[in-house]
Amino acid sequence: MASWALPEAITQSYVNVDGLNVHILGAGSPADPLILLLHGFPELSYSWRKTILPLAAAGYHVVAPDMRGYGRTCTQPVAYDDNLAPFRPIAIVRDIVALVAALRVSTVHAIVGHDMGSLVAGNCALLRPDLFKRVVCISVPFTGAPRYTVPPDHHNTPRGIIRPPPLLPLISRALGALDPPRKHYTVYFSSPSADADMRNAPGGLHGFMRAYYHVKSADGPANEAHELDVEKPIEAIAAALPEYYVMRAERDMPGSVLPHAPSLAAVAENRWLPEDELAVYVDEYARTGFQGGLNGYRCATDPSGAWSADLLAFSGKTVEVPAMFLAGKKDWGTWQFPGAVKLMESEFAKMEGRFILVDGAGHWVQQEQAEAVVKHLLGFFKET
Template sequence: MNTPSYNLPEGITSKSILIRDLNVHYLESGHLSHPLLLLLHGFPELSYSWRKLLLPLAALGYHVVAPDQRGYGRTVSQSDPSHRIQFDDDLSPFRILNLAHDIVALVFALGHTSTVAVVGHDFGSMVASTLALVRPDMFPKVVLMSSPYRGPPPLPFDIVNNPPDSQKHDPLLALDRALMSFNPPRKHYTRYFSTPEANDDMSNPPQGIHNFLRAYFHIKSADWADNAPRPLTGLPELASLPPYYVMPAEKTMPEAVAPFAPSTTEIGEATWLPDDELEIYSSEFGRTGFQGGLNWYRSAADPRLIGEFSIFHGRKVEVPAMFLAGKKDWGTYQFPGATTRMREACPRMEDEDFVLLDGAGHWAQQERPEEVMVHLERFLSRSD
């Protein structure tokens, strides 16, 4: 399948650069001599997800770069550029510290030694927070969009006096067992994303990949009237999460979102993602599959791969931080207590920098780019 044209406006260029084991594709705007600002996408997204912010941010005087991250889009292996990522491929390159390493290497490859800030959306928020945690000298400000930062995984504490259980504890497995006891039984989407079947389910859905992504983007946006996020206090309340987070136990993701696909009228009213722009996503993921992105979830759920990150347990993000999401984005509250943990882990996050936008769901930078720009400009220009 041929790679689609992004039809980018003048002032945004598509480039590639060799770093580490990758040939990294990225979108760029602004003068190379200006301070670097990095934009990191989530799932199932691409550098293209930042298309509405690149020019406005460059107009503020930044060199703005949005890469396709490891496993996504036009970023490919240097040694085997045509390889389509498979479930059985080595998972270790997708661990969080290696994903952060990619971005540090990208900064230097672009001719910079630091940035003005890093902005991450969805799973890109986890990479952005990791960068601010481990390299605050390079990333002096961080913006976390849609996914609250919950800190590095814990290390065992006081096991001399409180010996741990002999059997290893898998929190995600425990969560799934609890969800399976619901009526009707449910499963967590991160567990589903870690299965061998998920990539084929989403790459070859009954409704076609374009219609699947249309439903998926719709149901997580402010356009879906049933999105009414609120803080959750415990496990029983997870039953109120929408089916793209807590899925029916017997369904695939395409099956879970299919009943909520938008009507022809609703598609026409979704001016934030017209069909020709959605076609970029469906064509790219149709060409590459979803396994690269799914491997991020698998590695985050693998104790062997996330364990090395626990070396930073107890360390806080000491740079100024902002959280920015849509008011109709369940991502803010899908994990009970996550926002409280984020405020503890980001002590320099001011009250004014916890922002929930009216009229936006999970895809805030696409649904409400003007409002996102207002807050980014305020935060980035502020001297702390």
């Protein structure tokens, strides 16, 4: 495997986690309070390369794993037909709990998750507040466990409770009826073709990943992100969101982002993800493919809700530990689901107004504005 060219103070090692050999980046003394950093898609533990050492220098033991199905934790490509059970939300929480046990600590000072890692971090804090003492969700609002509801005519259900239909299938039907028809990117990511589409993108994997990171960053041309009115019709919401979130029905993800790829001059000027750093992602995803990460989307978008059904045991439970939300000001991920931020604020009992949008950043905020992210994290740790 190619070298990640990290500073010597950042260690790379493997930890056996309940039979899974997890690759981790680490810094700081194991005697110090533990901070866990969970990456999103399509990222790696490497996404935290700019934040690990500053947090360690502030007196913390910092660990960033490659999640199940990603990077060097993934020894061979995951296939679409593989068993989804290890990727269901509660199983990923179990991975993290087992990692903490393997690190021989009794509590985690803070769990910090970006993108899909935000949902994992939120679930960890929801399910095990005794273990995870603080939670930071970055870029994707955490909206809590699925809930049972009592229908108006409860006599039609034997137990008087039903699960509301999942949100994404409803959105997908409405988007499909638009002219021209559209589809939500998470539904596309759940399709059998998504992995091969991206691995075999026209012009190569490097060009696709450069374009994908570009369009979702503060450098992207369509990222004047703002709150969307939940009362507006789906047509207005779809028109406001960029195509990498609400895709044309006939297009794949490469077809949605490659027309907006940065110029050679813009690539040369990029300081938050220069070519040698992008090459780490390209090398790893060329080896593993994307399916290990895409399986998380499949569990979330399954119309039956079966892969998230375990979490119904926590219906109505809120997150009781101190919480913060952090995102780039130009990140549409915060606002893509109207009403999600308000729902998150109701699910975090101790959020206390800690909703922070960082200037000069899009979706990859911990890479685009690492100093600001570290500042806000340390401020949150001190405050709580």
